[in-house]
Amino acid sequence: MREKGQPESCRRTNAAGHLCRAKVGKTVSFQFRYPSHLLCATCLMPLLALIPILPVCAQTGHPRLYFDSGSIDQVRMRVVSDEKSKAGWDEFFRTAFAETGQKEWNSTVCERLAFAYLLIGVEDIGKAAKEMLLQAAQMPSWQDTSQSDRPSFPWQSGLRTGELCMTTATVYDWIYPLLSESERQTVRSAIIEKGILPLIRDWIQPGSRIHALDSMGHNGSVVCLAGAGVGALSVYDEDPRAKEWERDITQSLMEWLRYQGNPLLNKVPSFAFDGGFYEGLNYGDSSLRCLFRYAEALQRVTGRDILTDNSALKYMGQFYLYTAYPSSEGWWSVNFGDSPSRFIPGNSVLLNLARRMQDPYALLHWNQAYGRPNDPLGFLWMPSNMPPKTPDDLAPSRLFEGINWAIVRDGWTPDGSLFALTCGEYWNHTHADESSFILYSGGKPLVIDSGGCEYSRDEYLSYFVRSEAHNVVLWENQGQPKEGPFRCRTVPGEIHGWVSSPHYTYFYADATGPYASVLSRNVRHIIAMDGVYVLVDDLRAYKPGVFSWLLHPEGKYDVEKQSVSIINGSAAADLRFAFPKDLQSEKRSGMEETTAKPKPYLAFKTKEPSEDIKFLSVLSTRKTSDRPAAPPERMEGSNWVGMRFDCRNGKADLYCNLLADGRKMDDNTANNMAGFITDAFLVLAVRDAQGKILRLGVHNGSFLRDGSGSIFESFAKSDLVYEIGSNQIDSSVRTQAGSRILLRSPRPSAITLDGTAVTDSPWRESVSMQEVTLPAGSGRIGIRW
Numbered sequence: 130m131r132e133k134g135q136p137e138s139c140r141r142t143n144a145a146g147h148l149c150r151a152k153v154g155k156t157v158s159f160q161f162r163y164p165s166h167l168l169c170a171t172c173l174m175p176l177l178a179l180i181p182i183l184p185v186c187a188q189t190g191h192p193r194l195y196f197d198s199g200s201i202d203q204v205r206m207r208v209v210s211d212e213k214s215k216a217g218w219d220e221f222f223r224t225a226f227a228e229t230g231q232k233e234w235n236s237t238v239c240e241r242l243a244f245a246y247l248l249i250g251v252e253d254i255g256k257a258a259k260e261m262l263l264q265a266a267q268m269p270s271w272q273d274t275s276q277s278d279r280p281s282f283p284w285q286s287g288l289r290t291g292e293l294c295m296t297t298a299t300v301y302d303w304i305y306p307l308l309s310e311s312e313r314q315t316v317r318s319a320i321i322e323k324g325i326l327p328l329i330r331d332w333i334q335p336g337s338r339i340h341a342l343d344s345m346g347h348n349g350s351v352v353c354l355a356g357a358g359v360g361a362l363s364v365y366d367e368d369p370r371a372k373e374w375e376r377d378i379t380q381s382l383m384e385w386l387r388y389q390g391n392p393l394l395n396k397v398p399s400f401a402f403d404g405g406f407y408e409g410l411n412y413g414d415s416s417l418r419c420l421f422r423y424a425e426a427l428q429r430v431t432g433r434d435i436l437t438d439n440s441a442l443k444y445m446g447q448f449y450l451y452t453a454y455p456s457s458e459g460w461w462s463v464n465f466g467d468s469p470s471r472f473i474p475g476n477s478v479l480l481n482l483a484r485r486m487q488d489p490y491a492l493l494h495w496n497q498a499y500g501r502p503n504d505p506l507g508f509l510w511m512p513s514n515m516p517p518k519t520p521d522d523l524a525p526s527r528l529f530e531g532i533n534w535a536i537v538r539d540g541w542t543p544d545g546s547l548f549a550l551t552c553g554e555y556w557n558h559t560h561a562d563e564s565s566f567i568l569y570s571g572g573k574p575l576v577i578d579s580g581g582c583e584y585s586r587d588e589y590l591s592y593f594v595r596s597e598a599h600n601v602v603l604w605e606n607q608g609q610p611k612e613g614p615f616r617c618r619t620v621p622g623e624i625h626g627w628v629s630s631p632h633y634t635y636f637y638a639d640a641t642g643p644y645a646s647v648l649s650r651n652v653r654h655i656i657a658m659d660g661v662y663v664l665v666d667d668l669r670a671y672k673p674g675v676f677s678w679l680l681h682p683e684g685k686y687d688v689e690k691q692s693v694s695i696i697n698g699s700a701a702a703d704l705r706f707a708f709p710k711d712l713q714s715e716k717r718s719g720m721e722e723t724t725a726k727p728k729p730y731l732a733f734k735t736k737e738p739s740e741d742i743k744f745l746s747v748l749s750t751r752k753t754s755d756r757p758a759a760p761p762e763r764m765e766g767s768n769w770v771g772m773r774f775d776c777r778n779g780k781a782d783l784y785c786n787l788l789a790d791g792r793k794m795d796d797n798t799a800n801n802m803a804g805f806i807t808d809a810f811l812v813l814a815v816r817d818a819q820g821k822i823l824r825l826g827v828h829n830g831s832f833l834r835d836g837s838g839s840i841f842e843s844f845a846k847s848d849l850v851y852e853i854g855s856n857q858i859d860s861s862v863r864t865q866a867g868s869r870i871l872l873r874s875p876r877p878s879a880i881t882l883d884g885t886a887v888t889d890s891p892w893r894e895s896v897s898m899q900e901v902t903l904p905a906g907s908g909r910i911g912i913r914w
Contacts, residue, residue, distance in 0.1 A: 191305035192247060194298070194362060194426040195509060204508050205248060214508060217501035221245070221508075229257040234264055236296040243303040244505035255307050262300045263312065265293060266319035272327065282339045286327035288349060291356025294324030295422065298363035317367060320360045325374060328357035333377050342384055343391040347399055347557060348412040350385050354378050355423035362423075362430045379427060379435065382420065386441050395621065397554060401531020404444030408558040409466035410452055414474045417445065421481045422506070436485050446482040446491030449474045450520060451527050451536045455497055455543040456572030463536065463567065465551040467558040467581050470574065470722060473498045477507040484510050489518030526634045526657070528627040535624055537634045537657045544572035546660045546750050550653075552622035552638035561609035563622035563640035564653040565599035570660065570750040571700025574683040576600060579730075580722030588725040598719065600681055601640075602666055602744070603732075604647045605674040620645060626828065628848045628907070630861040633658050635828055635848060647671075650791065656813060656826060659777040660751075665811065666744035667790050673738035678712075678746075680704065681719065681730040688714050693731060694757050701751050703758040707772035708745040710763070711736040743785060747774045769802040776815060778823055784812045789829065797831075806834040808846070826850045839896055842871040851910075858912040866906035871898040874912050881911040 196204070208218040225245035228238050239261040246255035265271075271294065273287035301308070301316045308316065330337045332353055342350065361374040390397045397407050399416070406413030424436045436442070452463035453473070462472040476499050483492035496517050502508045525538040533553040539546045550566040553559060568576040579598035582589050592598050596608025620642025627636040637654040644651045650669035655662065668676060684697030690713060691706045706712055712733045721728040735742065749758040764771035764782070771784040782803075789798035789810040798808045805812050809830020815823045825840065827833050828848045833841040841849065845868045851860030862870055877899055880887040890901050901910050 192302045193365075193430055194302045194359065195422075195429060195506060196247070196303075197429075200509065201247065207508065207511070208248075211511070213501045214511065217503055217508065220501070221503060222249075225254055226251075229253050231257070231261070232264075234261060234268075236292055239265070239296055239300050240303075240505055243300040244508075246307070247303040248508075255304055258300060258304050259307050259312075262297060262304065262316060265297050266316045268293075268319075268323070271319075271323040284331055284339060286324075286331045286353060288352050290324060290328055291353040291419070293356075294320060294328065294360040295356040295419070297324070298360040299422075302363050317364055320364060321368060325357045325360045328353050328360075329374060329377070332357070333381050342381075342388060343394055343396055347408055348416040351382065351416045352419050354382055354385070355419035358382070358423040359426055362426045365430050375427070375431070378423075379433065382423065383435060386420075386435070386439060395554075395556070397621075398531070400441035400445070401529060402440075403529055403531050404448040405529040405532040405534060406445070406448070407532045407554050409468040410449070410462055410464070410472050410474070411466075411468035412558055413445070413448070414472075414478055417442075417478045417482070418475050421478065421485075425481070425506070425510075442482070442486055446479070446486060446488035446494065447523070447527075448529065449479070449482075450490050450494050450523075451529075451538075452534075452549070453494065453498075454547050454569045456569075457544055458572055460498060461569055461574060463534070463547075463549040464578050464580055465534065465549070465553070465562060465565075465567075466560055470577065470580055476503045477505075477510055480507050480510040480512065483515065484512040487515070489515060490520055490523070493517035493519060524629060526629045528624060528636060530624070530627075533622060533624045533638075535627070535636050535638075535655070537629075537655075537662075539660060546570040548655075548657055548662055550624070550636075550638055550655060552624050552640055554621065555609060555643060560594045560599065561596040561611075561643070562599040562601065563609065563643040564638040564651065565601050566655075567600070568662070568702060568748065568750070570702060571698070571752060573697040573700035575695050575697055575700060575702040575750070576748070577681050577683045577722075579681055579719060579728075582720070582723055582725045586725060588720055592720050592725075597679070597717070598681075600679055602651070602653075602668060603677045603679065604644075604668070604670050606677060607647045609643045610646055626848045626863065628850060628861050628863040630850050630852065630859070630909075632852070633824065633826060633850045633861075635826060635850065637828075654811060654828070656783075656811075656828075658781070658815075658824075660749065661774075661776050661781075662748040663774075663781075663783055663813070664744070664746045664748065665783075665785060666742075666746075668744070669741045670739075673740045675738055676735045676742055676744075678706075678733040678744055679717075679730060680733070686731075688716075688731060690714055691733075692760060696753050699753050701753045701755070701757075702748060703751070704746060704748045705758060705760045705774070706733065706744065706746045707761040707763050707774075708743055708770050709735050709739075743770060743787070743790075745770065745772050745783065745785065747772070749775070764803065766802060768800055771802065778815055779817045781813060781815045786810050786812075804835055807832060809833065822853055824850065824852050838873070839871070839898060840873045842898065843868055856914055858910075860910040860912075861908075862903060862910060863907045864903060867902065867904060868906065869900055869902050870910065871896070871900050872910070872912065873897060874899040875914040877912045877914045879911075879913040881909075883908045884911075 208214045222245055225241045231238055239258060242254050242258035246258055271290045273289045298320050331339050358378040361371045365371045388399055400406060428434050454461040460473050461470055464470040464472060479491050479495040482488050492515060502511060520541050525540050528535050535550045537548040547569045552563045555561050567578050579593055581593045601608060622640040622643050624636055624638050634657040637652055640651045648668060648670055650667060652667040654665040682695040684695050686693050686695045693704050695702045713736055715732050716729040717732050719728045719730040747761055759775055761772035761774035764773060768787045769784055773780055773782050784802040784805060786798060786800045786809060788800050807830050809827050811828040813826035817823055827841055829846050831843050831846045843864055845865040847862060847864035849860055849862040851858050858872060858874060876892050880890060882901060892899050899912055
């Protein structure tokens with residue numbers, strides 16, 4: 130008996146092993162078990178192990194964009210033999226079958242229906258895909274109405290054009306046998322006249338081109354060009370112009386991949402040399418999705434490969450891995466710019482990064498986030514014979530120098546702590562957030578980025594992209610210029626001084642350039658130690674004014690003048706200020722991500738106007754059940770301020786040398802700070818309960834001495850941290866390339882630099898110091914005695 134609302138062509142008998150009778154195309158009918166056991170009669174071939182990249186040769190006929198008859202059979206075999214593919218197919222087919230009655234155009238639905246028909250030939254699903262395809266083909270235009278009314282050079286195409294062109298071309302290729310010759314002509318005409326030609330005229334055709342790589346050299350370029358490219362490949366042997374279209378599109382996309390930026394327009398490379406996409410996670414993902422679809426179709430149709438060994442994509446899998454925060458309640462992400470806080474890279478994007486870049490970390494990320502394919506190309510791009518790899522060999526903290534994002538993690542297990550800071554761009558999908566940070570811990574967000582909302586809403590520009598929506602410092606309630614998204618700035622922010630060991634990371638964000646209209650100095654120093662984060666903000670204005678230190682907490686919070694405790698479920702964090710001494714706290718009106726509903730945030734204001742100020746604060750994570758962190762003890766002396774605070778190993782003393790903030794010229798900045806004699810800007814000492822020093826951090830200094838003599842010496846000012854054991858020192862150093870570092874030590878029995886034995890470095894007996902030269906300017910030094 131047929132279930133209510135179910136077509137005759139698919140009869141289900143039970144939930145566990147559905148027996149269906151389906152029509153395949155117009156000629157073959159067979160029985161299969163829905164949804165996993167599809168091949169009872171259609172594929173009389175042995176199970177084949179897929180190689181990482183399916184064999185490629187030029188294809189004619191249809192389907193040809195991503196599959197031929199052989200690769201379709203391989204995917205069919207995979208959804209029978211591979212447990213993850215089986216699970217993915219069960220869910221995919223159920224969704225597609227439920228969508229057969231949908232009438233409104235939807236690109237995802239249309240492709241899902243077409244792929245389900247391509248794989249198993251259920252006629253009702255194919256008919257639904259065909260109806261939706263013809264609906265798209267018969268639309269009057271594929272243009273974005275918001276872009277066609279530009280007064281000077283009206284656009285003939287846009288992102289919607291690229292999306293429609295890519296989807297209709299793909300579905301045309303996949304359900305080609307279902308279309309009559311007149312229907313094929315209708316669809317081909319739409320692909321060419323409404324998709325390919327308007328996109329080419331706007332993007333790459335001499336004499337009519339509007340866009341330049343330097344004006345739209347970000348996600349917009351690849352969405353439009355790849356859409357036109359997939360369209361051209363779908364009619365590759367059906368229109369004599371297609372080969373020229375493909376050639377021009379391929380060359381343009383290669384230039385997009387190689388783009389190195391434009392200093393005059395302050396345009397940075399889209400892909401950073403060390404990983405990352407400057408427009409953030411969301412737009413990096415949409416760019417790769419379109420690029421991969423065109424590149425794989427290009428290779429299938431023409432045999433040309435534009436992805437293998439592409440350095441721009443080599444570290445993208447690691448970028449996604451480092452910026453993901455897995456928790457027991459789902460996934461969060463580092464959502465700087467126009468990216469949602471719950472972002473996860475696309476299923477097939479992660480799979481193709483794993484497959485093409487031979488990146489086992491991307492496969493690990495896919496396993497953790499999805500564990501099964503859920504879109505058409507995911508079923509094809511699953512790499513075989515590649516096990517996922519845990520990131521145990523990757524440092525948990527990393528600076529993405531190309532886009533100026535710093536990620537500090539305490540490890541790779543879910544529900545750990547993740548601190549991230551940006552000092553990157555402020556143009557086109559980025560925000561006025563230089564030196565802003567976020568914090569996750571215990572599986573919860575505790576300090577957040579405000580995120581964004583729909584671009585059509587006034588709140589997007591009036592709040593979400595502005596400095597007020599981020600964890601930065603304002604002067605007289607002014608931050609970065611409001612015109613930033615529309616007028617590119619010429620002085621970017623940057624992150625410097627990065628030095629990291631397993632339990633200690635230091636860096637500083639120089640946001641002076643972006644804030645130059647109100648501040649002559651804006652530097653935020655960060656020291657991260659096992660869930661405790663020290664923030665030192667070094668600020669100078671052109672004239673006295675009130676500074677406001679902004680914080681966007683997530684969860685419940687209790688505020689006092691100099692502190693706030695944040696509680697979100699079982700996770701908590703305490704922010705405590707040591708300096709300035711008389712801060713005033715207030716709630717300000719903010720907005721909630723996506724909805725733009727009211728959501729207050731906090732400001733800690735200086736009581737009196739000031740021209741030059743240092744904020745010293747400690748942000749500590751804990752469980753809700755633990756006792757809140759005690760306020761730091763203020764310390765100060767001649768030309769220095771500091772604080773003593775609790776840390777995981779005992780007590781930590783932070784010293785800030787006021788002479789070393791740039792006010793001195795033609796003289797060093799030596800100072801005596803409670804017995805430490807140094808020219809460094811920051812010194813941090815961790816002591817155990819007996820007062821023994823366990824760890825020292827020295828930042829932007831060339832020496833550190835105490836009553837017993839020199840502890841550290843370097844002619845060039847350097848950043849270093851070292852752990853002091855009973856018979857060893859482990860130090861991480863960043864200095865000038867080729868510089869010598871001297872560390873106090875008994876005569877050593879073994880010395881290593883980045884794990885390699887050092888045999889030619891002298892021990893200076895007169896000062897009891899070991900000398901080590903760092904050819905690259907950074908490294909890990911181990912001393913044993």
